[in-house]
Amino acid sequence: MPIYLDGHSTTPLAPESMEAMAPWWHAQAGNPHSPHLRGMLASQAVEGARSDIASLVGADPQELVFTSGATEANNIALRGTALAALEAGIDRREIVVSAIEHKSVLASAGSLRSAGFRIIEAPVDVNGVIDIPALERLVSDRTLLVSVMAVNNEVGSIQPLADVIRVSRAARALVHVDAAQAVGKLALDCAEFDLASLSSHKMYGPMGIGALFVSAASQLRPLPVLFGGSQEAGIRPGTLPTPLIVGFGMAAKVSRTRLGADAAHSRNLSVLFLEELRSRQVQFVESVFEQNRVPGSLSLRFPGNDAMSIISRSGDRIAISEGSACTSGQITASYVLLRMGFTQKEASETVRLYFSRYNSEADATEAAVVLSEIVGR
Template sequence: MPIYLDGHSTTPLAPEAMEAMAPWWHAQVGNPHSPHLSGMLASQAVETARAELASLIGSDPQELVFTSGATEANNIAIRGIALAALESGVGRRDIVVSAIEHKSVLSSARSLRSAGFRIIEAPVDVNGIVDISALERLVSTETLLVSVMAVNNEVGSIQPLDQVVRMARAAGALVHVDAAQGAGKLPLDLAEVDLASLSSHKMYGPMGIGALFISSAAPLRPLPVFFGGGQEAGIRPGTVPTPLVVGFGAAAKISRERLKADAAHSAGLSALFLEELRSRQVQFIENVSVPQRVSGSLSLRFPGNDAMSIIARAGDRISISEGSACTSGQITASHVLLEMGFTHHEAAETVRLYFSRYNTEPDATDAAVVLSEIVGR
């Protein structure tokens, strides 16, 4: 098996999460919305997992709605708030997002133009950090919602959420955070935001499950974007997948307990990897400097080397990626890198890696050896 270093797309499944899910696939199969004993046991397991996730982000369990992932949570947060504003007569029609948001945020926001909303994209600096001065000029009393991610999914840049929140609050705007890449990797305090999207498979949990945090103090709650049986407080209908939720809860518990240890481990491995590249005289450029990026995350440009060629040649030995995994297969430059000021050519020379909880020092060394062989000196 190749060394897996594509953790911004999907982290490995934690053994604790796998073990927690096991009985819910076969032995315990009750619908958590059914009134019989099997259903009640499943419901209890779901609520235990909800409490574990709430502990990770510092919320009340009842402020969490389970979804199929962060993409769905982003859609509910942005489109749902816009629908709520229209229905309740709130006149604000500006939605401000950073220009390097995940496509599910950008596309959700842009889809609202036909409903009369103005979508404003705030620029970022060379490190992929939202330009606070520019954001302050763009947020006004016409702003309904400000959406800025916790950590960028391509380059790992950490956003100044405290400043974003203060700015939005001063204008009376709601705040949404796509926290998919931050939860479980950074200590997050979401008490001051109104909405936050979460993803299980970005914190060593199973794929196919996520959550939306909706603050009980938020002046406006999102309306559902599709309809059914009214599950999850009427925000997200459909049968809750008990095994996936249980795995999500187990992953959240482990992430909370290992937050500092994981960060130190990932930072140490990424530093070792870079030192090994330097010792082999490999020419590379770090796109985001250390203080501005989440531990373990690397966005590297190898001048004179095409990223897709590097990935293809390394594929049987190391798993790395180029751009966002959600747009893989499309031969287009990363919108994140372009917004950071990169040329199309420079963006095409960039690969991303993430050293996770389950990577080792030999992984870091071996990966450097493989890349040194591919890109030359």
């Protein structure tokens, strides 16, 4: 199998999560909302996992609402909050987002224009870091919500959340953080936010499960965007998937004990990889300075080489991604890179990698060998 370096898309499933999930698929299967013994045992397992996730992100367990992933959590955070504001008669009709937010944030925000909201995009600098002076000019007493991701999903840039919170609180605006790429990689304290979106499969847990942090102290609670039962405090209806939640909880429990070690490991592998490229005289440009990016994350431009060609030619040996998105069958340049100031050509020459907990020094060296053979010197 190819060496897996596509951790921005999904990290490998932790063995501990796989083992914890196993009995809940069959031997201990039960609906956690049912009153019988199996149901009660499943409910206990769900609540135990909720506590483990809450411990990782500095939240109270009852502040976490399980969702199908961060995309759904982002939709509830933006659309649910806007709907709640309309219902409550709150006269704030502006939502500020960073220009490089995940598409689920940008699209959710954009959908609110028809409801009378103005969507304002805050610019970022060449490192993909939000421009705080510009944000200060854009946030006002008309702002309902400011949504800024903790770590960018394409280039790994870390956002100055303390400054985002300071600017937002000064205007009495709510704060939402898409923390999908940060949880399990960086220390995070959700107590500072009103809302935060989490993803299991970005932190060594299973796909198909995530959560939305909703602060108990927040002045406004989002309304549901889906309708059905009253599960998850009435915010997100539907039967909870016990095995996935148990796996999510175990991933959080493991990550809590490994944050520092994982960060050091990932950082060391990325440094080794870059040293190996340089030793082979490979020409490349780092999209984001090391001090601005999450450990282990790399966005690299190989001048004169098409990213899709690199990925295709290396695919049987290493699994990496590009800075492009496929829309309706057409490859378009990454909006993240373009808004960071890249030209279309530069964006088309950029690939992304992430060295995870389960990569080794041999993986880093082999990846450098493969890329050096493909892109030339």
